[in-house]
Amino acid sequence: MGFTNPVVDRDFPDPAIIEAGGTYHAYATNSPLGNVPVMTSPDLVSWEPAGDAMPVLAPWVTGGRTWAPEIAVHGPDRYVLYYTALGTASGRQCVGRAVASSPSGPFVDDSPEPLICQAGEGGSIDASPFTDADGTRYLLWKNDGNAIGVDTWIYAQPLSEDGLSLAGEPVRLIKQDQPWEGSLVEAPFLWLRDGRYYLFYSANAYDSAAYAVGYAVCEGPLGPCTKPSAEPVLASTDDAAGPGHCVLVEKDGRTWMVHHAWPPDSVGSALPGRTMWLTEVTWSDGVPVLDGPRAAVDVVP
Numbered sequence: 001m002g003f004t005n006p007v008v009d010r011d012f013p014d015p016a017i018i019e020a021g022g023t024y025h026a027y028a029t030n031s032p033l034g035n036v037p038v039m040t041s042p043d044l045v046s047w048e049p050a051g052d053a054m055p056v057l058a059p060w061v062t063g064g065r066t067w068a069p070e071i072a073v074h075g076p077d078r079y080v081l082y083y084t085a086l087g088t089a090s091g092r093q094c095v096g097r098a099v100a101s102s103p104s105g106p107f108v109d110d111s112p113e114p115l116i117c118q119a120g121e122g123g124s125i126d127a128s129p130f131t132d133a134d135g136t137r138y139l140l141w142k143n144d145g146n147a148i149g150v151d152t153w154i155y156a157q158p159l160s161e162d163g164l165s166l167a168g169e170p171v172r173l174i175k176q177d178q179p180w181e182g183s184l185v186e187a188p189f190l191w192l193r194d195g196r197y198y199l200f201y202s203a204n205a206y207d208s209a210a211y212a213v214g215y216a217v218c219e220g221p222l223g224p225c226t227k228p229s230a231e232p233v234l235a236s237t238d239d240a241a242g243p244g245h246c247v248l249v250e251k252d253g254r255t256w257m258v259h260h261a262w263p264p265d266s267v268g269s270a271l272p273g274r275t276m277w278l279t280e281v282t283w284s285d286g287v288p289v290l291d292g293p294r295a296a297v298d299v300v301p
Contacts, residue, residue, distance in 0.1 A: 002298045003045045003278075005239070006261070011273025012037065013260045014068040014126075014187070014245045017044075020103040021076070024249075026258070026276065027053060030066040036083065038104055044251060044258075044278060044301040053105035054081065058096050060113050061085040065093065068187070068245065071103065072129035072137065072163050080163040081107040082127035082139065087114055092123030093144055097164055115166065122147040126245075129163065130190040130221055137163055138221040140173075140188040140199075151175050152184040154201060156222050171222045176203060178230055182210060187245040190221060196286060199225055200257075202244035203232070207268040211242035213259065215288060233290050234259065240277060240293035241267045248281060251301045255281040261293050 008015075014029040024041045031037050034052025041047045057063055067084040074080060079100050087094035094117035098109035116124040121143035128140045137159040145152040153175045158167040176185045181203035191198045197218040204210040212232035218225035234243050240261035249256050260274035278301065279292035 001300060002296065003300055005277045005293060005295050005297060006275035007045050007278055008039065008047050008276035009272060010275065011271070012039070012276045013274035015258050015260055015276045016068075016070040016247050017249050017258050018071045018073055018079075018103060019249070020073065020079075025050070025071075025103045027069040027071065027081075028276075029068055030064070031273075035063070035066045036069045036081070036105070036107065040104070044249065044256065047276075050104050053100070054083070054098055054107040054109075056106070056108070057085065058098070058109035058111055060087055060089065060094070060111065061096070062088045067093070068126045070128050070247070072131065074163060077101045079103050079107070080129070082115075082129055084125040084127065085114075087117050087119075087123075089113070090117050090119040090123070092117060092119045092147070093125045095124045095127040095141055099164070116141060118143045121145055122150060126187045128188050128190065129159070132221055133192060136221075137161070138190070139166065140190060142186040142188065146184040152186060154185055154188045154199070156190075158222075173199060173218065173223045173225045174201070174216050174227065178203075178214075178227065180204065180210070180212065180230070180232055181214070185214075189247050190218070191248050193283070194286070197221060198288065200246055200248070202246070206242065206244065209236045209241040209262075209264070209267055211244045212236070213244055213246055213257070228287070233288055234279060234292065236264070237293055238264065239295040240264065243277065243279075243293050254299070254301060256301055257281050257290060259293075
């Protein structure tokens with residue numbers, strides 16, 4: 001018994017997943033399926049297209065580059081989508097937020113300007129919400145420094161209770177400082193386990209086999225953070241190349257990393273593109289361990 005990766009075998013990059021009402025919803029970077037393609041599943045393995053979660057873009061957006069959506073669940077009828085899009089005024093990728101009463105949308109952002117746009121640092125991308133054990137909400141993201149040849153930082157900042165505005169001041173958590181990371185870190189995802197904060201992130205060129213997932217351990221959502229290892233925890237295998245841009249999901253006592261990856265023989269190719277994979281996360285003395293990506297997985301979520 002088990003399943004076969006990829007669980008979505010077409011282009012579905014930068015995947016993020018939430019569970020709502022017993023159904024899993026997955027969101028991805030724009031494609032022919034829409035600005036924010038959404039798919040649904042009863043079990044994390046079998047997926048069906050469910051339309052475009054944000055068919056109408058915000059006033060500040062120029063279409064065609066709507067990337068890396070992630071969702072914060074505020075209640076059974078309130079969901080906040082954080083996404084990256086091309087800011088018309090800045091000419092850079094910026095972060096926006098949109099609201100819907102259903103996890104499938106339509107998400108609406110009627111803001112005249114983005115939530116975050118660090119144009120002087122290359123722009124802002126890959127926003128990821130986190131809710132702490134006490135209910136405090138935070139947003140993590142990356143300044144798109146590699147777009148202009150400067151450092152890339154993972155930032156974190158508190159959010160307002162409704163998730164629609166930032167509070168306090170932004171804090172820099174980590175940047176690219178290890179050989180395997182190349183010129184960038186990106187795609188943060190914060191995970192709380194047994195009182196420890198694990199910051200998973202991707203690094204290196206997304207369209208290469210060098211792309212991979214690393215992690216840092218943080219004292220809290222605003223850091224400070226340290227990297228326990230000089231190597232990634234998820235990297236290319238014979239089955240999949242350049243795995244990255246992950247979120248973690250718990251189901252039936254197991255933890256799964258949802259991520260994209262390229263077929264090894266078509267890295268960087270438009271077809272089939274970056275497909276969606278599941279890799280189980282186990283823990284050894286507080287260290288995340290991933291045996292993958294593997295095409296054949298012996299257990300089911």
